[in-house]
Amino acid sequence: MRGSKPAGAPPAPHTNYHRKKRFNARTALTLLAFMAPAAIFVGIFTYYPMISGSQMAFRNWNLNDLSDTSWVGWGNFIALFENPEFGTIVRNTVVWVVGSLVPQVVIGFALALFLKRKFKFRGAYQAFIFFPWAVSGFLIGMLFRWMFNAEFGVVNDLLMKVGIIDTPIPWLAEPGFAMTAIIVANIWYGVTFFAIMILAALQSVSDEMYEAAAIDGAGKIRTFFSITLPAISVTLGLTILLRIIWIFNFPDIIWAMTGGGPADQTHIITTYMIKITQEGDYGQASALGLIVVFTLMLFAAFYLMAVRPRKANR
Amino acid sequence: MINKETALARTSKIIFLGLCLIVTIFPLYWIVVTSLKAPGTIYSLPLDYWPKELSFENYIGLFTKSDFGVYMLNSLLVATVAATVATLISLLSAYVLARFQFSGRGWVLAAFLLTQMIPGFIALGPLYMMMTNFNLVDSKTGLILVYIAICIPFCTIMLRGFFENVPDALEEAAMIDGCSRLSALFRVLVPVMMPGIAASFIFNFVNCWNELFLSVTLMNSDENKTIPTALAGFISSFNIDWGSMSAAAVLTVVPTLVIFAFASKFIVQGLTAGAVKG
Incomplete structure (x- = not known):
């Protein structure tokens, strides 16, 4: 049943509104003029630095000593792989992405299911739940750094009051605890995002389908797996992909909470990249950047291949 | 809607939504409380969940000292x-x-x-x-x-x-x-x-x-x-x-x-x- 779009699903938006038009030379000039500012800005300030950064990856380019910027081939990449910390950083990145993403999806999904049915104050509730979005990642890192403070942090205080722990935990001073703390902060940040995206997807599933399922005698769990989940799988799949890429590239919370410490044990790839950029080794930083880009592109390609067949006949 | 919520479902919903709300808002609450404490009292135990006396010293300092x-x-x-x-x-x-x-x-x-x-x-x-x-x-x-x-x-x-x-x-x-x-x-x-x-x-x-x-x-x-x-x-x-x-x-x-x-x-x-x- 998968590939076919269930009857009664809302029609794809905007297909009937207008056809994309062809045009004459005069219009073409106007359109070119319309596109030009965006293209110029993105070209100069995003693509140019990105491309010139890519070639630095193959050169000995250190801001502290620019006397020799010769080509070194794969030298920067090899130096990275031979760096004993590299394994830790990659492992941390995976832990960071998976550890943040899974709870975000699960809690976000539950929240969306609960919010689907109208209730009093739902609008106000959503506005409150929205709050993390307005805060920058860096500030969130700072809020949680203060809350996870070993001596005067509210997290230890609450845990001790409830009786889960007897002595304060040195959250940000030990690698294992520090990883936990930064992931907790990130989960807190991301749950709302999923809740809102999934809620929007849920609301696009028509009521008739649920009614039909109810008439056929499907229970709640059955309805969830046979109707809800398939109906929103495409949106869910894409949202998760975008989110994985985004979390992968999201150093702000870690930067503010631990700065990669203690002893460089909580660095993920992007925080490490910022660290070596600030140390001036643009060559290695760019090499690391290229590794990230290719990893993510490969990942996205595989992921999309795995998800695609489900929306075969769009 | 078709089926009415059972009492159990309703209670669990309220508990879940309430928890989510508290957890979401708490960091904001905590940062506001911290900012309103007199500078010395921030580092004293036991922690106060509401400042003993409100102080705007932190805010004033922000604009006068920086x-x-x-x-x-x-x-x-x-x-x-x-x-x-x-x-x-x-x-x-x-x-x-x-x-x-x-x-x-x-x-x-x-x-x-x-x-x-x-x-x-x-x-x-x-x-x-x-x-x-x-x-x-x-x-x-x-x-x-x-x-x-x-x-x-x-x-x-x-x-x-x-x-x-x-x-x-x-x-x-x-x-x-x-x-x-x-x-x-x-x-x-x-x-x-x-x-x-x-x-x-x-x-x-x-x-x-x-x-x-x-x-x-x-x-x-x-x-x-x-x-x-x-x-x-x-x-x-x-x-x-x-x-x-x-x-x-x-x-x-x-x-x-x-x-x-x-x-x-x-x-x-x-x-x-x-x-x-x-």
Whole structure:
């Protein structure tokens, strides 16, 4: 049943509104003029630095000593792989992405299911739940750094009051605890995002389908797996992909909470990249950047291949 | 609806939603409480969950002992100008991408989407060197230009989604009546799309207001610093003064919070309609 779009699903938006038009030379000039500012800005300030950064990856380019910027081939990449910390950083990145993403999806999904049915104050509730979005990642890192403070942090205080722990935990001073703390902060940040995206997807599933399922005698769990989940799988799949890429590239919370410490044990790839950029080794930083880009592109390609067949006949 | 909720389902729903709300709001509550404690009482046990006496010393100190007022004005200026220009530019590019079929359209979209996936940090070093050559390091103009560029791709994608929800008969009618394409766009389409445009603008504004790594890299003098740069300076010193930090955090968050509270509906519409469609 998968590939076919269930009857009664809302029609794809905007297909009937207008056809994309062809045009004459005069219009073409106007359109070119319309596109030009965006293209110029993105070209100069995003693509140019990105491309010139890519070639630095193959050169000995250190801001502290620019006397020799010769080509070194794969030298920067090899130096990275031979760096004993590299394994830790990659492992941390995976832990960071998976550890943040899974709870975000699960809690976000539950929240969306609960919010689907109208209730009093739902609008106000959503506005409150929205709050993390307005805060920058860096500030969130700072809020949680203060809350996870070993001596005067509210997290230890609450845990001790409830009786889960007897002595304060040195959250940000030990690698294992520090990883936990930064992931907790990130989960807190991301749950709302999923809740809102999934809620929007849920609301696009028509009521008739649920009614039909109810008439056929499907229970709640059955309805969830046979109707809800398939109906929103495409949106869910894409949202998760975008989110994985985004979390992968999201150093702000870690930067503010631990700065990669203690002893460089909580660095993920992007925080490490910022660290070596600030140390001036643009060559290695760019090499690391290229590794990230290719990893993510490969990942996205595989992921999309795995998800695609489900929306075969769009 | 078909089936009534059972008492059990209802209770678990209320508990779950209540917990989520408390957990979401608590960090904000805690930072407000911390900022309102007298500086000395922040580091005393047992912790007070409400200040014994309210003190605004942290806030006053922020403006008298540091240039926080200047940072706030800088952030306001940079974010407003960058968000406005970026929204205008994206309006034009989104219009073209939403309305016309031309070869290379897919590539333009892909190029915009790609900027959202590549870690900007790969460009940080080269960008710094380029800005040095343009003499735009530690300059608000420079920062504004860069912010415009980072806002455009997503803003274009978002606005494109809104354009696709407006029938093109609208601007065609205006053009038959003698409007140029540009004035048709601004006189006919823009008013209809105002919620979407406002959402895009706010989204840009908040992004610029919150942006950290570019401003840390590009700005260094006190007169040009934006709020995030100043906050980052707070943690580079060995001992963090959590009182002023909390006060600064509250002052940073409140404006965006107010804006989001008013516009959250539109932003959600924009994100879910524009972004996911891709």
